[in-house]
Amino acid sequence: MKRRMEISELIFKIVAYFFLLIFxxxxxxxxxxxxxxxxxxxxxxxxxNSIVLIPMVGxxxxxxxxxxxxxxxxAFTNTEFWVAYSNxxxxxxxxxxxxxxxxxxxxxxxxxxxxMGRRGWNFFLVFTMWFSAGVIxxxxxxxxxxxxxxAIAGMDPDQWLTSxxxxxxxxxxxxxxxxxIILLRNTFEGVPAEIEEAARIDGATEMQVLTKxxxxxxxxxxxxxxxxxxxxxxxxxxxxxxxxxxxxxxxWPVQVYLRDFLETYTTIIKPTVEEYDANDWEAIYGSKxxxxxxxxxxxxxxxxxxILVIYPFIQKYFAKGVNMGGVKE
Amino acid sequence: xxxxxxxDFLTYDEESGTYSMSADQKVRDEVxxxxxxxxxxxxxxxxxxxxxxxxxxxxxxxxxxxxxxxxTAVFKDYAIRPSTLPSERSxxxxxxxxxxxxxxxxxxxxxxxxxxxxxILAFYGLLFGFPLPIILALFFNEIRSNVVRSVVQVCIYLxxxxxxxVISSLMITLLGGNSSNGPLAQLLMDIGGDFFDxxxxxxxxxxxxYFRAIYIVSDLWEHVGYDSIVFFAAIIAxxxxxxxxxxxxxxGKMQQMRYVVIPSILSTVVIMLIMKIGSLLNVSYEKVFLFxxxxxxxxxxxxxxxxxxxxxxxxLSDQGVAMAGEMLNNLIGMCLVIGSNMVSxxxxxxxxx
Numbered sequence: 106m107k108r109r110m111e112i113s114e115l116i117f118k119i120v121a122y123f124f125l126l127i128f129x130x131x132x133x134x135x136x137x138x139x140x141x142x143x144x145x146x147x148x149x150x151x152x153x154n155s156i157v158l159i160p161m162v163g164x165x166x167x168x169x170x171x172x173x174x175x176x177x178x179x180a181f182t183n184t185e186f187w188v189a190y191s192n193x194x195x196x197x198x199x200x201x202x203x204x205x206x207x208x209x210x211x212x213x214x215x216x217x218x219x220x221m222g223r224r225g226w227n228f229f230l231v232f233t234m235w236f237s238a239g240v241i242x243x244x245x246x247x248x249x250x251x252x253x254x255x256a257i258a259g260m261d262p263d264q265w266l267t268s269x270x271x272x273x274x275x276x277x278x279x280x281x282x283x284x285x286i287i288l289l290r291n292t293f294e295g296v297p298a299e300i301e302e303a304a305r306i307d308g309a310t311e312m313q314v315l316t317k318x319x320x321x322x323x324x325x326x327x328x329x330x331x332x333x334x335x336x337x338x339x340x341x342x343x344x345x346x347x348x349x350x351x352x353x354x355x356x357w358p359v360q361v362y363l364r365d366f367l368e369t370y371t372t373i374i375k376p377t378v379e380e381y382d383a384n385d386w387e388a389i390y391g392s393k394x395x396x397x398x399x400x401x402x403x404x405x406x407x408x409x410x411x412i413l414v415i416y417p418f419i420q421k422y423f424a425k426g427v428n429m430g431g432v433k434e
Numbered sequence: 435x436x437x438x439x440x441x442d443f444l445t446y447d448e449e450s451g452t453y454s455m456s457a458d459q460k461v462r463d464e465v466x467x468x469x470x471x472x473x474x475x476x477x478x479x480x481x482x483x484x485x486x487x488x489x490x491x492x493x494x495x496x497x498x499x500x501x502x503x504x505x506t507a508v509f510k511d512y513a514i515r516p517s518t519l520p521s522e523r524s525x526x527x528x529x530x531x532x533x534x535x536x537x538x539x540x541x542x543x544x545x546x547x548x549x550x551x552x553x554i555l556a557f558y559g560l561l562f563g564f565p566l567p568i569i570l571a572l573f574f575n576e577i578r579s580n581v582v583r584s585v586v587q588v589c590i591y592l593x594x595x596x597x598x599x600v601i602s603s604l605m606i607t608l609l610g611g612n613s614s615n616g617p618l619a620q621l622l623m624d625i626g627g628d629f630f631d632x633x634x635x636x637x638x639x640x641x642x643x644y645f646r647a648i649y650i651v652s653d654l655w656e657h658v659g660y661d662s663i664v665f666f667a668a669i670i671a672x673x674x675x676x677x678x679x680x681x682x683x684x685x686g687k688m689q690q691m692r693y694v695v696i697p698s699i700l701s702t703v704v705i706m707l708i709m710k711i712g713s714l715l716n717v718s719y720e721k722v723f724l725f726x727x728x729x730x731x732x733x734x735x736x737x738x739x740x741x742x743x744x745x746x747x748x749x750l751s752d753q754g755v756a757m758a759g760e761m762l763n764n765l766i767g768m769c770l771v772i773g774s775n776m777v778s779x780x781x782x783x784x785x786x787x
Contacts, residue, residue, distance in 0.1 A: 125586050132593055133592060239505070241753055242501045
């Protein structure tokens with residue numbers, strides 16, 4: 106039966122489509138802007154008043170259609186940027202593995218009805234979601250645990266921030282998320298007890314039950330949680346900035362480097378003496394230096410590219426994860 | 435002779451004048467002993483499970499619970515031995531809290547200002563950030579084409595996964611936080627004419643007048659799409675038979691929405707509302723920090739209307755007072771969480787924790 110659309114329904118549909126499309130465009134616009142601006146050629150952005158979605162033409166139009174890859178050329182030859190980038194890769198990789206390691210083990214133990222003090226353990230986790238000690242106390246805690254670990258490792262506690270590699274501190278001490286553990290616990294609780302029993306009758310140990318039964322059966326949740334951890338590691342900024350500060354710039358993740366660069370860059374980038382001598386700087390960039398704004402955007406684009414690339418594939422997992430996230434006791 | 439009143443577990447022997455354990459108590463002791471033995475055996479049988487808890491406990495104790503121990507420094511004299519553990523300082527009482535409440539102290543104005551900012555930002559966030567995802571989900575339900583739907587989905591969840599640094603930097607550049615005119619600010623000024631001009635001279639983000647609006651809009655932009663997932667899932671879960679029944683009763687599309695969709699997502703709405711109220715004070719300090727400071731922590735012009743308690747504490751040199759302020763803020767936040775949970779348990783039989 107084909108039903109005639111009412112006027113109110115039609116209006117509602119039009120409004121819905123219109124609003125959603127506008128909103129969708131607004132959501133991606135800043136990123137498109139960044140890409141467009143990063144490809145703009147030298148000097149084109151200094152006026153800075155236009156809404157750039159297509160690259161702007163200026164001096165040194167290398168690609169022929171107004172775009173220039175000079176900013177990327179600069180970013181790719183910028184050692185500081187690559188150090189920060191590889192630090193972030195390091196932190197994301199090992200950080201996600203470490204977070205997953207203790208979360209899966211802990212969630213598995215908590216999912217067992219026979220564990221003693223189950224309510225107590227759960228409260229232990231959930232309380233961290235209710236109350237946090239705050240920025241100052243947390244910072245003091247990073248300092249004092251850093252000192253303790255330096256002392257254990259036989260280093261001078263007062264010099265802990267120069268002797269301990271900040272990358273490892275960030276990997277081990279940051280990125281905790283009780284919600285993710287609870288999500289894993291709920292999934293593990295949903296695995297049928299019969300399968301575990303069958304495995305135990307076949308002589309599986311506790312660890313084998315976990316690795317051969319529970320983990321394969323909860324792959325989707327584990328993938329979701331891994332992605333949550335990974336994204337939060339990649340995007341982590343505040344604590345890395347606060348703990349590493351200026352005393353360990355070589356351990357900076359890319360977000361800290363990015364913020365520092367965006368806040369301090371001057372409009373013209375000039376080469377250092379070594380750079381000037383080392384390669385044919387003048388041939389590439391001209392003698393008077395070049396416009397830094399596209400370079401800033403090039404760094405922004407480089408830092409979001411990993412997420413942009415994997416995002417369309419993982420987006421459906423996130424939706425699933427949110428819907429599974431109903432926390433229950 | 436004085437006789438102890440402990441008949442319950444001792445019996446008094448009149449002849450020898452001594453006490454001995456009563457038969458009841460012996461049984462009770464035995465029971466107690468067996469209980470502990472059983473607990474020990476249970477523990478030993480499952481020692482692997484407890485071992486599995488150890489890494490998680492280690493991380494959580496070291497970096498979630500020890501900070502709470504560090505927080506005890508708020509009751510201690512910080513000035514005497516600044517860089518030692520709280521245990522090595524002397525007790526100090528509530529002096530740090532009193533500082534916050536006395537009008538003559540140098541922290542009074544800035545603390546209450548940031549406290550007020552926290553509440554205002556949180557309240558606006560709730561006011562606009564709560565109904566919009568629901569509306570978005572209702573709109574979403576209207577899209578029948580799968581292709582359009584997934585394209586729109588990809589777009590509107592995107593900002594949620596971007597780094598806060600990238601988002602705030604883009605916002606600041608687009609709205610002209612560093613110079614007088616970002617492209618978006620320029621566009622707004624072209625449209626709005628004189629309306630923006632006086633404030634926009636030093637950049638829209640920097641203006642105390644527009645900061646809150648900009649913050650809330652950017653927050654909505656970031657979260658609304660992702661927050662609508664829950665509601666959309668609830669709408670999809672509505673059984674098609676309910677629609678059919680309503681259609682047979684002669685309900686048009688709008689009436690179906692009014693009488694079928696909205697009542698069936700109401701429980702989700704209530705739970706999400708309670709959850710939102712619970713996390714009211716968790717205004718993202720990272721984001722506020724990035725918006726109101728510049729370079730190495732220097733304050734922007736919008737600091738006065740933007741800084742929340744955490745950002746205020748972060749910029750303070752007196753750690754004791756800073757911790758006291760944060761503790762006050764977080765305790766209120768905790769009361770909100772627990773309170774909203776209790777209300778939810780009473781009202782809907784659903785509690786989150």
